[in-house]
Amino acid sequence: MSLSRKSRAWYAGSSLLMAMVAWQAFVRLGPGGPDSLVVDASVEALLQAWVFWPRLAAGMMVGACLGAAGALMQIITRNPLVSPDLLGITAGAQLGVILGLMLPTALGLPLIFVGGAGAALLTFLAAGGWSTSPLRLTLAGVGIAQCLSAFIALFLSLNDHAAMVVSLWNTGTLQQFGWSALTPAMWLAPLAAALLAVLARPLNLAMLGDAQMRSLGLTPARFKAVTIILSSLLTALAFQLAGPLGFIGLVTPNLLRLAFGVARPSSLVPLCALWGAALTLFADNLGTAIGRWVTVPFGVLSALLGSVAILVLLRITPRAPSAAIARVEGHTVARRLPLPMFVGLMVLLCAVLGMAGVVHGGGASAIEFVQAWWAGEALARVLLDLRLPRLLVDMMAGACFALSGVVLQTVTRNPLAGPEILGVSQTSALAVLLALVLMPELVGAWRFLIAWAGAIAALLLVVGLNLRHGLEPLRLTLTGFALGGAALALIGLLIAQFSTNIAQALIWMVGSSYGRTWADVLGMLPWMVLGIGLCAAAARWMDLLQLGDGIAASLGLAVAQRRAMLVAVASLLVAAPVAVVGPVAFVGLLVPHGVRLLGYYRMRERLWAAPWLGAALLVLADLLGQWLLAPLDIPLGIATAAIGAPCFLLLLARTYVHRGRGAAI
Template sequence: MTVLAAERPTLVRPIPRLRIGLPIAAFVALVALARLWPTWHALTTAPGPVEAEAARFLLWELRLPRVLAGLAAGAAFGMAGALFQAVTRNPLAAPDLLGVTAGAQVGVLIGLTVPALAGFAGPPLLFVCGLGAASLALLAAGGWRAPPLRLLLAGGACALLLSAVLTVMLALFEQDIAGLALWSGGALYQPGADGLVEAACWLLPPLVALPFLVRGLDALALGDDAATGIGVAVLPVRFAGVITATALTAFAVALAGPIGFVGLIAPNLVRAAGIRRLTALIVLSALVGGGLLLAADGVVAGLGFSAGLSTAVATALVGTPLLLILVVRGQLLSPPDRTEAAASTRVASLAVVAPALGLALAALSAFGLAWGETWLAPARWVTAFAGGDNEAALILSIRGPRIAVAAIAGMMLAASGVVLQSVVRNALAGPELLGVTQGAALATLVGLLTWPLIGRPETFALALVGGLATLGLILLINRRRRFAPLPVALTGLAFSGLFAALTYAVIVETSAQPARALIWLVGGTYGRAWPDAVALLPWLLVSLPALALLSRPLDLLTLGEDAAAGLGLNVALLRALGLGLAAMLASAAVAIVGPLAFVGLLTPHLARLVGFHAHGDRLPVAMLLGALLTIGADILGRVALAPKEIPAGALTALIGAPYFLWLMSRGRRGTQ
């Protein structure tokens, strides 16, 4: 049972809504007046008609439409979040977490690249794509009653999948990268007064539908059986609620871009203040959402940043602490999913599977060396090594280090995923979904863009600082909850959203080559040389003894915390060491290949499917599978659209995300 399902309106003392609503409304009004006052003052004190006309144009065509756009977009995000949470009875449901905003990003790019859809490039196309993403996340999570952790991870997987789709499309339409990067950073719409009125027409249908949905959605908090007993058609009400919430999100994203956290934070802040009735919750969530977005935009303007870009960054900077406060207070937490079962008897034989995977890895590596725009027969390899074929030697010197780097990075990410899933005690965890790779990637990207001639030691240092700092904050925030799965995952999500906003800010503000930066953020091996492989290999070799030493304690941890502690295991110390090792492996890999998606999440599951559950067996199998996956993605990305190249990280996401979502759709049994 989730948190919202357990809350009964009759068991909660009513909170006077005016006591909560009036201060919120006053705050929003003050923020709006603060944004408009400088322009109004300039208009009333203009020394001449020319200055007055300029101030009048600035007020009525630019500043006032911008303020109204911020209020409308924030209100729409807040209402959408409240509706999604009511439909699913889940306090973590929100447009960001269900992948709706990621789907809208795909809709924006489709509108930019397909001329026939140019007339539908606004809210209609964003609505269709966002609805598809929400449907996929809900289906994969297990439907309306999905626990918070499963819904969170399903939405994160959908977002990664759609990001990979975006990357493949951008590889084909490179001219649209800069515009999409700017829009993805969050930009309040600047259509002028007439354009704002036209855009607002798309807000009317969901607003008209809201009064007819509130009674049914309010009844869902009592449970499906009770709602059916009082005459509520549960499935139609839920479907209509998702449609309405997605329409609100499409309108908000069209006005402001994919600005995160507003749809999650606003309803939970209102609920934390004691408001439970859905009508008041929706209204106050709209006010809080509008106030948050407008305040963030005002802070950006007051500090002199480029407002179109940094509104999302400011919102994330405000939203992340609020989200973490709710996590620490336990406002968003509910009983976690059933965790991974204890290690069972091994079905497969490591002595058979490991050599077979090793042979497959060698064969795939040899195939990758030969296959490409220029086919290299094995006979030419011998000639090249003997110094008689310069062309073949050059091609091998380019392809060889890419395969070596892909193999080493794949092994490191796979080992990181195995350790993380065991330490967090949830088989749906991974470095991609806990914010570790995003923190390492952001720190590395800042270094690459700030110091173009940065060396590998400095790159590793930045990646480790970013990944370990993220991990340290996660440990610090969740130490009192003994690193329980749901708060750890939610904390990682909060940092991921913050890092994503900061990343787009860095790209647009400092990069003269946004294509290079965005493609690096997806992850890949393009341009890697032998020194990169040599620099990465020691990190893997040093970690092998530590992984071997942790195997037995991690097996004991699968028995449960109490049982493991009863056997003499220091659970807190084991988790800290395991998380530190996992973060080190993932961060070092990110420093060279970028944040490859789903390698650390997918390969531990594949090892289980083969039949390995004990960590001493599962670790080597998962690492070999990680190398196979990354090498295969590198080869396919190199030759599929030659001479254009698809980053390997996009292909690992395209391969891993559908499998991950299918795995979740099988139910809890399939995730253990």
Template sequence: MSEIARWTSTRQRPSRPFYPLVLAALVVIAAVVLLRLADPLSTLMRATGAKEAESASFLLWQLSLPRLLAALLAGGAFALAGTVFQAATRNPLASPDLLGVTAGAQAGMLVGLAVPALRPLAGPPLLFAFGLGAAALALVAAGGWRAAPLRLLLAGGACSLLFSSLVTMTLALFEQNIAGVALWSQGALYQPGAQGLKTATLWLIPPIAVLPFLLRPLEALALGDDAARSIGVAVPFTRLLAALAAAALTAAAVAIAGPIGFIGLLAPNLVRALGLYDLKTVAPLAALTGAALLLAADGAVAGTGLSTGLSTTVATALVGTPLLLALVARGRMPAPTSRGDVATGGRTAPFLVVALACALALIALCAFGLAWGEAWLSPARLVDAVSGRDPIAALILDIRAPRIAIAALTGAMLAASGVVLQSVIRNALAGPEIIGVTQGAALVTLTGSLLWPLLGRPGAFGLALSGGLATLGVILAINYRQRFEALRVALTGLALGGLFAALTYTLIVETSAQPARALIWLVGGTYGRSWADALALLPWFVATLPALALLARPLDLLALGDDAAAGLGLPIALIRGLALLLATILASTAVAIVGPIGFVSLLTPHLARLLGFHRHGARLPIAMLLGALLTVTADIVGRAALAPTEIPAGALTALIGAPYFLWLMIRRPATRDDHR
């Protein structure tokens, strides 16, 4: 029986007794709570004077105990939300994180803080509205409640990128809030204070009260919609109520603890990994598991002596990442393969016509970008700037030209990296940002720049390459036996990328004197880049072009399958290793200069295929031209649209790419390949 069929089978009997597992979970939670309260209790008991007793009492009742309650409530709520989403969609990947609900809630919190009229709602109400909207968008793009796991993961990732970009743009407009939002985004328990904790707890009462009445109809949905209707289940109403309940649970949890990831995905799947499939047993055990996970992560933070508690997300990722990777490696997560990309099909266009059109459009766009901005340079002034007769125009041109050159180079490099990765791993999700390569490169590069402020460009390139290659090595090692199946590779990259992102943000908050600058760099952009950066990047670009040309034909043969390619005499292991090395070099060197610009490497290969270019000899140059067009457009618009305020190019590439990508998913109905 397949993993999905086994998960959806309501006839499956638990392989382990339910009540001993509940008792064991309660004992673990009680032990951790008592251990955490031991020090405040002993301090209170040893207090002699009234002032000392008052201080000890405040530590116990106003700090320690509420923080423990926040961990239990938020962890349990995240886990229950994941359980409900998974049951409603019959999809074990439908967690608040992967549906974009937590990213939507984060955007709602920031909007509530930035817009004075919405500040009274800057809590569970606004988080609930934005989170529910994100879930609805992801489900519509994926194809509805019965979407395949691969499509759902792709749609949820696009929604997360979209809302993260909205957050970044809002921060660019309201810079005074950037530090506070950065701290909140790290996940710190008991953030809203005593009154806020009470309010969020009240928001938990309605969805928890509804759950007992939802479990039986949700269980019936596992039999199929027709079977559920035949026994009297109102399928649309049940799913709508489930979505409302799960979004409310997520909103309350995010209000209490911030956008802490992994728990909604991990806790229900850990319970099912024990052999429990009945929702009446999965839901309470998942809630206890989620509470225990967050409590343990927060306990690890408290044990480090960090008074700020800003590393709760990191601790959760450190706990959750190995568990999630273990589930993937052991085959406990469903792994349908997919040969299709989101943007397949389309009419084949003449290569030279399309290439020439893209090249001319890129040249025209670059010329427009040199002239357009907060200071308009007419054609006459551009001529005077080049000839040296207008020093002011020459200075402006010297600032804009290297940025446009770097944007074009990095866009082309990221697009080529995406094409190669998707071809070698045969995985539509194998962009460097989706599988964690860019996050790994960014983390190592940022760490090096903070440790060595005078780090030069050669050092930045070396650090970025080491981080990207190490991440790729871990992903390939974990998924080698499964032949790099699409969903498993994506889940591995998701786990590692989440861990690296949490570590990176904590590093910024704890060590950086300029968190705004570092956060903007993490989004990716060309602000402050010079001709020296462009000249440092150019040799890497030029050196990889012959390698890309030589690999085009072998990559075409790899698309036929390993057996067919080997029968034609292709050294598969050597070609695959060289191609992966080349893709990582392209992505990592781009990150070293502009930061982890997102979505270019994922979107442009699909756009090239949509135009009808499937052979790599044509697909690679078209995707590179499209990548350059996308990043140059984002850089120009971000620089000039709200001048003098600048929007990072990485935020705009996601804002441009994510809606178009979701539209492509909506246009293309699910195929048989999506469910394999």
């Protein structure tokens, strides 16, 4: 008699779990296994029991919680590629950890739960409600996570102790010393299991859709809110024990669907708990095995495995969750400024901001400062040499990021593409940081080429993996998310292993123009000029690509070759500022939309307007960062995220089109 799919999944999961337990016992306790603990009552054996059994229990508890939480998230969002990272839960939990460090009472678990649940609910709100599409939910989660990460980086840059604690927490570990950390999970996990049993039938109804749920007496919004809170609680339990681990919740439900065909939620959730425990112990054992050659923290290993899992799932899944995408053109502007007038105003704004940045705090007006500089006064010349290069770097970085966004959104035909959304900025920053660790003597002369190599490799990977699927927006976004997550995990590993100043390293990760000199200006200038020139030469190609590949090919454009060339141009425009100021977010995403909302639709108009608008935005963000909390100098990337994240979420909300008025993201 053949076994059902559900039974095969149960037997296979149980066998894998027992094998992982035996493997861990053999590795950590020796050939004698657990029996050695009973026979040998020495202090060493007691210490082993105090460490081994709690670690084993923590691994199973963490995996079961993350597996069940991932299944719940994917069921209610109807998106098989959702994970705590995609909903912003990881960033919210990190914020809870920081709040726990600031408060005198021990509120670690409640604060982690509140932070994660709050971030998830905020993501749903920003995405347009419970009926949002997978792509909107993904983009909103990325936006919320980046906004929270920017403010977290600001706090950590001011508190070295907190920076060290959070950096260690981010690396993740199953190591336990005694049973105290497991006590809350032992009390709450049975309650969560009982609630899951109660939700079994509603979870099955959730597969029918919101309308059918209402007809059967179930309120979709209330049910989804309860489910999100429960999944956030399970995630908080896991994060409290082991730090931020994401791949278990992502991989486990998809593995059961693909390998065993288990899709019914009432069966999927408990199976995910079983398989999650087994896979977590497998990852822990794998980390121990490779630890003989290289030490990889458990959190970094899980992030890398999760990123690879997303790429594999996208590769073997024939169709991503459907998500139409609207053109984010905004309303037609009846009376727009003539392009020369707009460019002139942006030039004037940049000049005014630059002068304000140079003379601020000097006790003199702009005219008096110019007169003092012309007269050769030492103070005026020193201020100019200290402050003007930084502002010029801001302007050039803003221009490059903005142009890269224009090119990327054209190449991918995705109006919500940007260097940070596609993982390009993070990969370019990883290349520079890796070179700083391995070849510090070469970075000064080769940092631009190194950053370009990282950026072009990321873009070729993201675009190449999605060409056969027509560059579907959701696939493209998830591929970039996976690549960016892997890059950030490796950056965190490099900082933890090699950085002597973690706070400064965190500031560089979000982007900073502090201390930039004339050498940085002269180093970036030729790359910016080259990028702008190549964009101007390719303006006609980009106009044709916006019409679609078929029309562009019929008009004589070699689509594949031109797209590859534009990818190289976009990577160059990203690499130049990343090499100098780091991976500043949101400029490449927002400025192209701002230009369109101002009424500049043709490519040549956008290529003129975007760099000046980007330059003005970045220098304004940097000056606000210098002035708002003076004498504290807020890093450029944090100030930009504080401005850009709300604007991005507002822009995402503008893409929502009510039913009957067209498709939305």
